[in-house]
Amino acid sequence: MIMKRSTHGLTLALFLVLAGLAIFAWKVRAFGFPVFPDETSVVWTVQAQISVDPGPGAMKVAMQLPTRTPGYALSDEHFISRGFGTAVDDDRWQRELTWSVRRAAKEQTLYYRGVFFENDQDVELAPRPKFPKPPELDEPYQTALGEIVEEVRDESADVVSFAAQVLVKLNAPAPEDNMALFLQGPLGLDKAHIAQMIMSAARIPVVMLNGVRLVEQARAAPLETWIAVHNGTGWTVFDPNSGNQGLPSDFLLWWVGDAPMVEPTGARLDDLRISIRRQSVSALNLATERARQAGSGVDEFSLLALPLDLQSVYEVLLLVPLGAFIIAFLRNVIGLRSFGTFMPVLIALAFRETQLVAGLVLFTVIVSVGLLIRFYLEKLRLLLVPRLSAVLIIVVLLMAAVSVLSQRLGVDAGLSVALFPMVIIAMVIERMSIVWEEHGPGNAILDGIGSLAIAAFAYLVMGIDLFAWWALVFPELMLVLLGLTIALGRYTGYRVTELIRFRELAK
Amino acid sequence: MKLFARPDQLRAAGVLSLNRRNAECIMRLNSRKAYPLVDDKVLCKKTLEARNMPVPGLIGVVARSGDAGRFARKLVGRDQFVIKPANGSGGDGILVITGRRKDKYLATDGRLWDEDELAHHLTNVISGLYSLGGQPDKAMLEELVAFDPVFDLIAFQGVPDIRVIVYRGVPVMAMVRLPTRASHGKANLHQGAVGAGICISTGLTTSAVVGNHQVREHVDTAASVVDFAVPQWEKIVEMAANCHDAVGLGYLGVDIVLDKNRGPLILELNARPGLNIQIANGAGLRPRLALVDASGAPGLPAAERALWARQNITPENPALA
Structure with missing residues (x-):
């Protein structure tokens, strides 16, 4: 009607809302920041207990460490031993831990403990392999191997289907004669290594994937071996004992290759036991850990990185924007009136300490008594600023009196009156007395009740724990609030109170 | 309805x-x-x-609290005038005096104001009680319109x-x-x-x-x-x-x-x-x-x-x- 409406404000509002929501969604989806407080996540503590019987001289124990763990990430690990030096050979593909000691008495127990959490990440399992040399075996194995390879080649189209077909034959209920030779023969190979040997004969690279299943709880979890074949571009994983393709989701890959998990030098391995325990931890801590590992900076530039006492300050402060938004909404969309624009927000913050009913009672008592005294001061004809100061002093005295009285009476609620914003209350009393005289007691009381109603509403909304949580964990949601507030600033429609005020004009 | x-x-x-x-x-x-x-x-x-x-005539402006007591001098010989906050809003703080009863001034609502009370009202106006942002203000004395x-x-x-x-x-x-x-x-x-x-x-x-x-x-x-x-x-x-x-x-x-x-x-x-x-x-x-x-x-x-x-x-x- 009057002007071509500028879309600038709304565009900005939309941008802020989308930006806030995008950051929010990213933090939730990428790092699992918990949307609700008290959410827990699951972690697994995996412990390897190694018993070794030392020889007479120096001893070393080498152990493969979990390095590339598809589906999981390491959050914490410890090496526990008495008197051993430890060194980690940090290779990009495989880490190896070495415990060493010059002289050891009796049997020694070494522990490795790692904490893992679920983490969807794409991990390359192993470096691009070289083509293996075909194995050279004695007869009749060499002939049998050649026949198996010929047969499978006829029945397959590429590397992956070749591997699948080898495993089908390997796991057949009644294996063919050639295969049975390997399975039952004196070579003593497991299915994984038979499969590897057959595929080596076809010059297909195969690596062993060794790991454990992350179960609820296990005191002696068995090590399992899976095989991965490389087709020139990527790895495909198979279960050698069933032929199934793909790593199961609960499989924690420990190490890749044929090396043993633990290899002692100058000592004898007595026992190796892997135990697993599932635990619940705070989802927030875990998400922060994920964010840290991803190098996103979310963990460093977070309110949660502040000292705890400052965090609790911000927990309250960050509710003020919410209160301000509520005020803007109640005033420009609903059309309520209040003394002082943001007075209800400050009162609402005070209500957090006093609780609602006690807060309303205390506020009413202090303002009423203050108003009575203010009417008396009117008769003294004081100048404005001294009169305001006098009202302020009276408000502070009243607050102290209420605290002392409630202490005597054993009413705890009265003590927290000290948190009321006294300057604001003094201004409310002053404004209210003016309205009282200029527009009558009815208007003054109505405006006073209006202010309290807004404060109570703001208190109830700000008191929702979820909002305090979001404010602290997802401060980016303030951008959403800012966007909505800007959009509200462009609202030119009717206020609800105008629907009443102009009702006689309705057509 | x-x-x-x-x-x-x-x-x-x-x-x-x-x-x-x-x-x-x-x-x-x-x-x-x-x-x-x-x-x-x-x-x-x-x-x-x-x-x-055409506007109603201006009698004077009181801009300082100290002058409030001497306002009467500006009003010598007048028993009809209006006091307005220069920066008031919504009619707040406007005082319309329509006559005199001995040494008291009669306001439109029938209330009688003595000089002390008028002076207090003026200081209230000047200290910004009725002004738009609580800013210090001036009191304007205006001729009453003979309506x-x-x-x-x-x-x-x-x-x-x-x-x-x-x-x-x-x-x-x-x-x-x-x-x-x-x-x-x-x-x-x-x-x-x-x-x-x-x-x-x-x-x-x-x-x-x-x-x-x-x-x-x-x-x-x-x-x-x-x-x-x-x-x-x-x-x-x-x-x-x-x-x-x-x-x-x-x-x-x-x-x-x-x-x-x-x-x-x-x-x-x-x-x-x-x-x-x-x-x-x-x-x-x-x-x-x-x-x-x-x-x-x-x-x-x-x-x-x-x-x-x-x-x-x-x-x-x-x-x-």
Whole structure:
């Protein structure tokens, strides 16, 4: 009607809302920041207990460490031993831990403990392999191997289907004669290594994937071996004992290759036991850990990185924007009136300490008594600023009196009156007395009740724990609030109170 | 009658909402630097006087608390005057003295004020009790308008005033505010005065409200408040249009009183005129604003704008039906 409406404000509002929501969604989806407080996540503590019987001289124990763990990430690990030096050979593909000691008495127990959490990440399992040399075996194995390879080649189209077909034959209920030779023969190979040997004969690279299943709880979890074949571009994983393709989701890959998990030098391995325990931890801590590992900076530039006492300050402060938004909404969309624009927000913050009913009672008592005294001061004809100061002093005295009285009476609620914003209350009393005289007691009381109603509403909304949580964990949601507030600033429609005020004009 | 109107009903009636008034009239058409010209009543009076526009006479200005006690000297020989905060809003802090009883001053509401009480009121005004942001203020002493008895039947004490909304220099809506017993003789709608809409084209009152309720008679005098012909209407419309040129505000409320000797006087200007005028007229502002926007009227000189308004802003205009 009057002007071509500028879309600038709304565009900005939309941008802020989308930006806030995008950051929010990213933090939730990428790092699992918990949307609700008290959410827990699951972690697994995996412990390897190694018993070794030392020889007479120096001893070393080498152990493969979990390095590339598809589906999981390491959050914490410890090496526990008495008197051993430890060194980690940090290779990009495989880490190896070495415990060493010059002289050891009796049997020694070494522990490795790692904490893992679920983490969807794409991990390359192993470096691009070289083509293996075909194995050279004695007869009749060499002939049998050649026949198996010929047969499978006829029945397959590429590397992956070749591997699948080898495993089908390997796991057949009644294996063919050639295969049975390997399975039952004196070579003593497991299915994984038979499969590897057959595929080596076809010059297909195969690596062993060794790991454990992350179960609820296990005191002696068995090590399992899976095989991965490389087709020139990527790895495909198979279960050698069933032929199934793909790593199961609960499989924690420990190490890749044929090396043993633990290899002692100058000592004898007595026992190796892997135990697993599932635990619940705070989802927030875990998400922060994920964010840290991803190098996103979310963990460093977070309110949660502040000292705890400052965090609790911000927990309250960050509710003020919410209160301000509520005020803007109640005033420009609903059309309520209040003394002082943001007075209800400050009162609402005070209500957090006093609780609602006690807060309303205390506020009413202090303002009423203050108003009575203010009417008396009117008769003294004081100048404005001294009169305001006098009202302020009276408000502070009243607050102290209420605290002392409630202490005597054993009413705890009265003590927290000290948190009321006294300057604001003094201004409310002053404004209210003016309205009282200029527009009558009815208007003054109505405006006073209006202010309290807004404060109570703001208190109830700000008191929702979820909002305090979001404010602290997802401060980016303030951008959403800012966007909505800007959009509200462009609202030119009717206020609800105008629907009443102009009702006689309705057509 | 229903408690609520639906938003679409108000839209159909062309009611201008507070939010839209703020966003699309005040913020767009009223430049902030022009505000002091109207917010400061002393400055406003001087600006209008400089253009030879009729205003109530200024007795004096009290700007310091220390002077409040000596104000009486300025009032020597006067028993009728008005005290106004120079930066007041909504009629707050205005004190109208109509006579003297011995050494006390008689206010419109019948209360007697001694000099001490008047001095206290002046210091309150000066310390900013009634000013727009609580800023220190000045107290303006103004001659009381010898108001035209033409309104005697439909006004209870006090001075009735005429409010004209001037949009981009074109008077678009008008009402007369008639004091009642409830409003203590003040022409202030939210204090209980009667608001009667005036047809821009004829100068006849069309409908009236008290608060938000439509009435046909004055609540105290029982005289009909509709079909009353406002005297010197053409001159009033032209004066309102002229005010736009004096202060440059695109959305302006002009308050005019009728003096029995001097005719229409401009009492004050308002940069944020309220919307109750729509209730008093039983009509929304938006169709009229749209009519002005669609016409070339804002580009005309003041007298021609006033003429355009009297010719076009009428119930007979199909665009406003």
